[in-house]
Amino acid sequence: MALGRTLAVSLVGLTGHVIEVEAHLAPSIPGFSLVGLPDAALAESRDRIRAAVASSAIDWPQRKITVNLSPASLPKAGSGFDLAIAVAMLAGAGVVDGARVAGVVHLGELGLDGRLRPVRGVLPAVAAAVAAGHERVVVPAANAREAALVPGARVLGAASLGEMAWRYGADIAQPPPVPAVVAPVLAPSATPAADLAEVLGQLEARSALEVAAAGGHHLLLVGPPGAGKTMLAARLPGLLPDLTEAEAVEVTAVHSVAGTFDAGGGLMRRPPFEDPHHTATPAAVVGGGSGVPRPGAASRAHLGVLFMDEAPEFSPRVLQTLRQPLEHGELVIHRAGGSARYPARFQLVLAANPCPCGRAVGKGLECTCPPMARRRYWARLSGPLLDRVDLQVEVHPATRAELDGAGPAEASAAVARRVAVARQVQAERLAGTPWRTNAQVPGHWIRAALGADRSLMVDLDRGLDRGLLSLRGVDRVLRVAWTLADLAGRTAPGRAEIGQGLLLRTRGQGA
Known part of the structure; x- marks a missing residue:
């Protein structure tokens, strides 16, 4: 019996499963069968492997080849199994040393010329392999730097199938060096290198931005065009602290699967910013x-900011799908073909005009929108969605008097230091x-920490009775009040912080 074995990794969401790749070669009519629930891209690997083997000056075994991907009940997807299948088949044919390849994890797609092409999701795949006790990993040369970010991994970057066959003892000449295939990286939405000092005026909106950064609160900015909503939202990532080591690995893994990670800079240390x-x-x-399924913008914004400019212009279906990650922090x-679970604990920032024409400011005398158009415009932001947004702030145009009387605006670095202190207190x-x-x-934890003093809840009880707040809204006001207390250096919020939190939540609802 001619049987070759090696290992690969199948990703379902960010969860990696070590797969045993078995290749059985029988003296029968030549053929190639692939079993173990492969998807279409994986089923096509037989043609890529055949061409890659021929291009590597290796004779194709004229036998019946059956490749099994075990466990067979787990669906497998993608072209990242090509190298493992080719190596297992060559081991079964006796071309390479089967003992040397049995415990090695192989990841990579094969080109028709035998070169190894990079694949997505190498970071979480290698991490899953190391966690399962398989430290030796072979990846395409273009993925080697990314794979090396995993502690404990013994990574070998290979450029071609011929190179790996020669390393494993195949009776072929050492192949000449070939340039590694470098796949284009989908450009991620980089965190804007913008400073809060560039925003003139807008003291109330700047204060709300600081509170949002300090407590991780969701934010709605309502104001006319040109008031500075987009500028403020784009500067929120600059106020957030760096990611911890564990957070950086998790965020980087998401972007690795999405194909938006460039390993040249190492792990992603800054909170991501996505603005679809x-x-x-x-x-x-x-x-x-x-x-x-692949991760979308909500998962790519994990532990960062998801900014939705002109939020009422988004499809209601898109807005409603955000309710699950807002509540549970995952999608x-x-x-x-299966289900995938991706982390999605982001800060949502919505920006909206007060009406379709954008001129319903103050008394709204310049607004040309019929009442029905305004009602339809705001109906896109449903009540359940807005109820999950902690801070709802009106952004008014900066006046000439405000600009003339204002000194130099505070920079992001100064605000970020206060945010870092508040985060440490939390x-x-x-x-x-x-x-x-x-x-x-x-909410139950917050109310227990607040104590039994009902006098602190007078304003919230009044808002609840008047219908301005839901029970969820009461809890969210209390969360904001704790953040205000942390920024002020207080050990617990008082009635002033609760009142300010209530004002920050209800200010934009009249728009």
Whole structure:
């Protein structure tokens, strides 16, 4: 019996499963069968492998070849199994040393000329292999730097199938060096290198931005065109602290699967910033695709900022799909080829005009929109979605008097230092819990920490009775109040912080 074995990794979402690749060669009518629930891209590997073997000056075995991907019940997707299947087949044919390849994880797509092409998701795949006890990993040369980011991995970057066959003892001449195939990286939405000092005036909106950064709160900015909503939102990532080591690995893994990670700069240390266009589809925002779904903008913004400019112009379907990640911090996407789970704990920032024409400011005398048009415009932002947004702020145009009387605007670095102090206070208070920021803390925990003094809740009780707040809204006001107390250096919020939190939540609802 001629049987060759090696290992590969199948990714389902960000979860990697080590796959045993078995190749059985029988003296029968030549053929090639691939079993183990492969998708279309994986089923086509037989033609790529045949051409790659011939291009590597290796004789194709004239036998019946059966390749099994075990466990067979787990769906497999993508072209990243090509190298593992080719190596297992060559081991079964006796071309390479089967003992040397049995415990090695092989990842990579084969070109028809035998060169190895990079694949997505190498970082989480290698991490899963190392966690399962398989430290030796072979990846395409273009993915070697990314794979080396995983602690404990013994990575070999290969340029071609011929190179690997020669290394494993094949009776062929050492292949000449070939240039590594470098796949283009989809340009990620880089964190804007913009400073808050460039925003003139807007003291109230700047204060709300600082509160949002300090507590991880979601934010709605409502104001006329040109008031500075987009400028403010683009500067929020600059106020956020760097990612921790574990967070950087998690964020980098998402971008690796999405194909938006360039390993040249190492792990992603800064919070990501995503700003999809208002014509984006639900699949583009929350993820999707045929077979096993890919992460969308919401997952790529994990532990960063998801900014939706002109929010009422987005499709209602897109906006409603955000309710799951806002509540649970993750997205579970189901498709016929399987389901995938991606983290999506982001800060949502919405920007909107007060009406379709954008001139319903103050008394709204210049607005030309019929009442029905304004009602239809704001109906796109449903009540359940807005109820999950902690801060709802009106951004008014800066007046000439405000600009003339203002001194130099405070820079992002100064605000970021206060945010870092507030985040540290929260980390100490929430030590031993699964939460990191005030925005993540459940309502029962906040109310218990606040104590039994009902006098603090007078304003919230009044807002609840008048219908300005839901029970969820009460909890969110309390979260904001804790953030205001952290920024002020207080050990707990008082009635002033709760009142200010209530004002920050209800200010934009009259728009």
